[in-house]
Amino acid sequence: MTAHDPSDRARADSSRSSGLPLSRLCGDDPTMLATLSRARLLIDRQLPILILGETGTGKEYLARALHDYSHRRQAAMVSVNCGSIPENLIESELFGYARGAFSGALSTGMKGKVVLAHRGTLFLDEIGDMPAAQQTRLLRVLSEREVTPIGSAEPIAVDLQLICATHQNIESHVEAGTFREDLYYRIAVGIVNLPPVRERQDRAWLLQSILESEAPGMTLDANVDSEAREILLHCTWPGNLRQMRAAIQYACAVRTGELIRAGDLPANVQPGKGVGVRIGLSHSARHADAPRIPVAPPSERDNILRALSASRWNISAASRELGICRASLYRKLRRFRIPHVRDLGSDMLMADHG
Structure with missing residues (x-):
C-alpha cells in the first residue's frame, strides 16, 4: 500500500479546526446537555457519528467541537459539503486521482479529502445529497479502510474518524431507494439529534x-x-442559530446608541413581518390591535418561497439566506414543485403560496 508523504500533514494542517469547545455549545438546556453527553461517549469510542438537525442548528459547530475533544485533535478535521460540489467533481474531491488520470487532471495528481483526513476527522456535511455512485465508493472506503484514487491501481490505507450531518430525513431516503441502506447503517452507528432553537430552554444564553x-x-x-x-x-x-446570529449582527450595525431597540431588529423577526413570527409573548410586548392567534412554524416550502421572493428570485442570494448551496436549492425547487421565475411569474407563484 502507498505510504503517506509529509505533504499530507502540511496540507491537512490548513484545515485545522477552530471551533468552540463542547462546554460552550449550550447553556442549561437539558436536551442539549444530554445530547452533548451522548456525543462525548460516542467520540471517545471513535464510532461513526451522524448529526441530525434542521438547517442552522449548529451541526458543523458540534462536529468541530467533537473533533477538538477527541483523541485525534492534533490532526486535521477535513470538511466536505456533499451538496455544494458538482456531481461530476465529487468523486475526485473525495477520493483524489492519480497523475494523468483524465484530461485536464493536474500533472501531479491530487490527494482526495479522505486521504487528507488520515489520522484525523472527515466531516461529510449534507451526506443525504451524496450521489449514488459515490455512496458505493464511500461504503467501500469505510469497509476496507483504504481508498483507491481515480486512475490508480494501488490503494492507500486510511485511518479516520467519520462524522456526517444532514438536515434531511435520511431514513425516508433509504425507504425511497435514493440512499444506500448499508451505508446508512455504517454511518449511523451513533445518531445525535440537535434540537431547533425554538425548542431550547437556553435561548437567553444563546443570544x-x-x-x-x-x-x-x-x-x-x-x-x-x-x-x-x-x-x-x-x-x-x-433559521435557528444562523438566523439568530444574523439578527444580532444587523441590530448591532444599525443601533444608534448603546441600546438595541425593537426597531433595530431585522424585519424577519418582527411580529407579522417575516418568517420569525413571535409566539407566547406577554401582553405588554404585543401590539394592542394584534390578533392573538397561535402561528405554526412555517414549512420548508414556505421558507424557500419567502427567501426567493425577498431576493427577487436570485438563486445565489436565496441559497445564502436559507443556509444551503445552490445545488441543494435547485433540488428543493424540484422536490416541492416550485417552478423557476423564468418559467412562471413570481406573482403567480406567490399567489399559489398564499
Whole structure:
C-alpha cells in the first residue's frame, strides 16, 4: 500500500479546526446537555457519528467541537459539503486521482479529502445529497479502510474518524431507494439529534453568547431594551442559530446608541413581518390591535418561497439566506414543485403560496 508523504500533514494542517469547545455549545438546556453527553461517549469510542438537525442548528459547530475533544485533535478535521460540489467533481474531491488520470487532471495528481483526513476527522456535511455512485465508493472506503484514487491501481490505507450531518430525513431516503441502506447503517452507528432553537430552554444564553462575540462588552440585560429582548426570546427562529446570529449582527450595525431597540431588529423577526413570527409573548410586548392567534412554524416550502421572493428570485442570494448551496436549492425547487421565475411569474407563484 502507498505510504503517506509529509505533504499530507502540511496540507491537512490548513484545515485545522477552530471551533468552540463542547462546554460552550449550550447553556442549561437539558436536551442539549444530554445530547452533548451522548456525543462525548460516542467520540471517545471513535464510532461513526451522524448529526441530525434542521438547517442552522449548529451541526458543523458540534462536529468541530467533537473533533477538538477527541483523541485525534492534533490532526486535521477535513470538511466536505456533499451538496455544494458538482456531481461530476465529487468523486475526485473525495477520493483524489492519480497523475494523468483524465484530461485536464493536474500533472501531479491530487490527494482526495479522505486521504487528507488520515489520522484525523472527515466531516461529510449534507451526506443525504451524496450521489449514488459515490455512496458505493464511500461504503467501500469505510469497509476496507483504504481508498483507491481515480486512475490508480494501488490503494492507500486510511485511518479516520467519520462524522456526517444532514438536515434531511435520511431514513425516508433509504425507504425511497435514493440512499444506500448499508451505508446508512455504517454511518449511523451513533445518531445525535440537535434540537431547533425554538425548542431550547437556553435561548437567553444563546443570544448573550452571540452578542458577546459580535459586540464584546454588551449584555442582553444592559444593552437590549425590554421589548427587543422579548421579541428575541420568543421568536420561532426558523433559521435557528444562523438566523439568530444574523439578527444580532444587523441590530448591532444599525443601533444608534448603546441600546438595541425593537426597531433595530431585522424585519424577519418582527411580529407579522417575516418568517420569525413571535409566539407566547406577554401582553405588554404585543401590539394592542394584534390578533392573538397561535402561528405554526412555517414549512420548508414556505421558507424557500419567502427567501426567493425577498431576493427577487436570485438563486445565489436565496441559497445564502436559507443556509444551503445552490445545488441543494435547485433540488428543493424540484422536490416541492416550485417552478423557476423564468418559467412562471413570481406573482403567480406567490399567489399559489398564499
